[in-house]
Amino acid sequence: MNAHASDPHYGPTAESAAPIREGDLLLLDVWGKKKTPGSVYYDVTWMGYLGAKVPEKYAKIFKVVREARDKATHLIREQVAAGKPLQGRQVDQAARGVIEKAGYGKYFFHRTGHSIGEKVHGNGANMDGLETNDVRHLIPHTCNSIEPGIYLREFGVRSEVNVYIGEREAQVTGAIQTEILPLLA
Template sequence: VSMVDAGTVELVRSLGLEVVSSANLIQYFESRWTKAQLESHLEAGKKVDRVRREAFERIGAKLRAGERVTEWDVKQFILTRYREEGLFIDHGPDVAVNANASNPHYDPDQDSCSEIAKGDIVLIDMWAKLDQPASVYYDITWVGYCGEQAPERLKNVFGVVRQGRDKAIEHVQRAVAARQELRGYEVDDVARSHIREQGFGDYFFHRTGHSIGSDVHGTGANMDNLETHDDRKIIPWTCFSIEPGIYLPEFGVRSEVNVFVGEDEARVTGEIQDRIVLI
């Protein structure tokens, strides 16, 4: 499989030939998992979820002890725990505080990271796979608040994101259970429509989800009707993320789960965030 530049495509078309995308062919042969890969994903998920809980707990312990803790510190803690758990990651994870979380691609470094303090919002986007051949990724995003009670504004935004996420999950599950044809862009439409109806459409500016495989961004159908119009069918034995977000100037919220599609059912493969983590 290779890529072709637009000029070559136009040249071929000028000869009266039809150029056909190989996207569906690639998805069929590259994005479907084996049973062993599903098991590796589930095992990685247990480990990543454990490290995620520990990361939030570590932030809280540091704050209660009056010790300094930064985004970079939390990132390094996660990477250390990944190594101890036998997990592999080629970049990341992303730890973002307050306005930094308004950038979906924010990645702290040692020199420019922010300190975490009481009253802060903390977003952690983390992914990993077992450090073994043919393993596949598990990829999640959770949000926490450093305090005993999250502000109403944060709870409201999180609620809208959660509802959009859940509506998209339910749409996939109904379609798969009924063996109805479902395409990636349709899943994006469900989550995006809800967020738009709640008045936050302008603040959700990335696709709803991506294919997951041996690379964290796989080659299968993406849940996308914004960056592209992905009309590929969602097929059995594939996995993808559902991760709507709202990115306001002062903070960002995203909730990410992984959905595995079997022959006649779709399921979220790990823990689901129903409320903001109080750190």
């Protein structure tokens, strides 16, 4: 929420928790899976605003993040459909390039995504050209998160989707957020 959203790993504590109020920006990062053997996680991040109209300063940053997310998912779909190998770092570079071009590169300080499996952070390729420069390829029958973000001092914005990679098709699983949701409209 608000400035706490500028920390990608923030989790509320008794000391840092605050009531949600009108005018607050919410970053909701949720993950879960069924309690059955072999279940795979679903891991998404959505943004909401406690008001009838999302302020332009939030919408502007979300637009850049959305474009970065979409650039990465498009690259995955395109390469998988063509049967071309794709490294995790290449996906990161696609998303990161959009954010850098918009002038927010220094405010995106984590990898673009990670593999997802029976553990929320799986053992496959990470979408990472920043932390580990992951040269592993995305392979069929795996799932990955794509979650670029921009974290300013006053607030942070992230959009996270999951991409399943088939033999010759990649698809986003679940809904795709296109704008910050006004929650009091």
